[in-house]
Amino acid sequence: MASRTWVPPGPYDLGRTLCVLARGPGDPAYRVTGDGAIWRASRTPQGPGTLRITAVDGEVHAEAWGPGADWLLETLPSLLGAADDPAAFTPRHRLVHETHRRNPGLRLARTGLVLESLVPSILEQKVTSDEAYRAWRLLLQRHGEPAPGPAPRMHVMPDPRAWSLIPSWEWHRAGVDDKRAATIVRAARVASRLEEAAGMDDARASARLQAVPGIGPWTTAETLQRTNGSADAVTVGDLHLPRIVGYALTGTRGTTDETMLELLSPYEGQRHRACRLILLSGVAPPRRAPRFAPRDFTRI
Incomplete structure (x- = not known):
């Protein structure tokens, strides 16, 4: 086991910063234990590794296990948002200002691991969150590997070759249709090229x-928000986000992507952070329609 301590330069909220990396309450690669520790299981360039992170008295302590331990500790500050600059953000709406004031410790995490965020984002394309979370959980449990160290029943995601070798019936068993499965396989086959995106600006x-093929603006934004800590990668094409942003900022319903982008234009360069704060405010239009029923792909 290796360890490292990082001291944030100001107020810091570990849970708020890293919670976006969890893919549902049963994510095999992300756990929050009763003592408040956050555990992450990742496949790093040096191999699988497990990270345990705690925040105590203004310091963040991390312990790591496995072949990827050194890489996880070396990149720990970036993961925790050290490269993020909250001071670059200026609230332009009363609700955003108040939420920003109440969350001074929010930072944008940067994992530096593209496939780790890209695959679950592909799984979330055009399905309910519950369907996507179930698929991620089953695929990691069946095709990943146990996380190194004393991790509480955690799994590291498959390597690119293992993703490309998952048979069709296993995708169907996890509730993943052929289109999403094919997109993940295509991404896995060029994984080394995709990982280079973690060191690029948003446009590149x-x-x-x-x-x-199969990766569009929605999936790209959801990935870059996590891998690159992008403050401006706003998610377009989402079923809920435009309506939430529109309702929170104007009180109106039925906001489109185009109108959402107009509303967020005062935050150019910081639009994703503005959306994070709007979501944290809890202000959203009342639900009028029932939830979508999960589909059973095992019967297709």
């Missing part, structure tokens, strides 16, 4: 990811 990284 977006172009690199969208060169893979």
